[in-house]
Amino acid sequence: MDEHSAIECVRSAPIFVGLDDETIRQLTAISTHQEKIMAGTTIYRAGSAVDRLLVVDRGRIKVYRLDANGQEQILYFLDAHAVDSESALFTDVIHHNFAETVEDSLVCSIRQSDFEQLVEQTPSLAVRMMRSFGKRLTDLENRNARYGTLMARDRLLQYLEETAGQLSQRQFKLPLSKRDLANWLSITPETLSRQFSKLISEGIITMSGREITLSNLPASFPDQGGTR
């Protein structure tokens, strides 16, 4: 794991793609080498200092908080090439969320102070960051608006459609446990299980473990391309 890894980490992140070579070089210079993190590891927790920017090279990380009852509430997932903590980096001193790997993952990181310095010297990078923030904000607003009023069944259908759309295939493996999916949809695992059963008995989907096939989706849930 030499400098090569760090370059790849930075290069592959969409948020950095297209930046000029010099900026990429500088980013690489201040980023750490890849770090291997086992599934189930907590990367940061609420209350800990926001001291670095994360770049995910491989794996999957869930970012969540604990509500008043100590219940986990998933905010978003970080997949390969995602960047995290950008928004907190300029705003907060401490994390308000928890981040935990759900798969074995490879992660690079950039120290806050180094990054902030580079951003201040590199307007194009600043604009990138703003775009990234804007997207995350829009996604969150969409998610709320989308899931806010829908019933369990519709949320699930929406989710399945989205996932199928993103992967552009009607058959796929759920990228999270049903427990996490229930959490993500803000319903209980029991309700999720019942909704799945219903969809199966109606012939809308086929399921075997986490393997799902969409068959006859109601017309009210058209493909939507991406998240927005």
Add this chain to the structure above:
Amino acid sequence: MDEHSAIECVRSAPIFVGLDDETIRQLTAISTHQEKIMAGTTIYRAGSAVDRLLVVDRGRIKVYRLDANGQEQILYFLDAHAVDSESALFTDVIHHNFAETVEDSLVCSIRQSDFEQLVEQTPSLAVRMMRSFGKRLTDLENRNARYGTLMARDRLLQYLEETAGQLSQRQFKLPLSKRDLANWLSITPETLSRQFSKLISEGIITMSGREITLSNLPASFPDQGGTR
């Protein structure tokens, strides 16, 4: 309404406070004069182009979207000195939300192209923008986490506490209609009305029209200072 107004508009916005005089001068130069907008006016709508940044000098604006059933979903309110559309400015071509004045308001605006150019030349401004994004993102995440699991009664109490905390007085006038409040709390007006009745009969609050006085709040809802 001459240039003076525009200066005030820009100067008073927290997001711009503390920037050096030269930057303020430039911001002022590219911002329009104050515009008077009557209550109930739609400022932008989903689908319209994101062509300017808004700075609210006086009044109140609600930003919302329409869900699948055509129901209004309030995302946030803009009060005096708030800045809006920053996040969309670098990310989206069109608005995904609606913005509508709920009071007569005074608004300045800055053309997107002018602003983007200035940001690219002014790293300190870029960092400001990032802080602002981060805050909005954090607020939204908090709001979800906070309201996501709570029941109607608790959401209402939470809201009343927050509002009292922000105004630092136990008696205040609801800054929105009960209709909008219900929407904001994601409950029906009927449920809100019943929850209010209950709190009154329990001696927790006193209400006359929109005038509310908090008396005996349960200890489980401590003052929280701000929004975060």
Add this chain to the structure above:
DNA sequence: TCAAAAAATTGATATATATCAATTTATTTA
């Protein structure tokens, strides 16, 4: 590979809130 732990499913029940409908109260505006 087997035992232990965790996740998922299924059933019975309780409950918070939406919905529908009818008044009452407050706000516009002519």
Add this chain to the structure above:
DNA sequence: TAAATAAATTGATATATATCAATTTTTTGA
């Protein structure tokens, strides 16, 4: 100021989903 319109309240009912409890299935790790 009165008439018209909108907002808020109150009641009766329906229902989606949480909760509690008991199995079954899957995953994990020794």
